[in-house]
Amino acid sequence: MRNKKLIPFEVIEKAVAGGPEAVDAVLRHYITHIKYLSMYEGYINDDT
Secondary structure: OOOOOOOOHHHHHHHHHOOHHHHHHHHHHHHHHHHHHOEEOOEEOOOO
């Protein structure tokens, strides 16, 4: 049984190797978490 919340290991390997599609998949998977961590005083810091 697979956990649907996890990224497949093969995708992670390809992202580490620099595969653009795999990197995009990893970023899309973690976009909510990235936005949450980039908040500063309640606002998203879009300057970076």
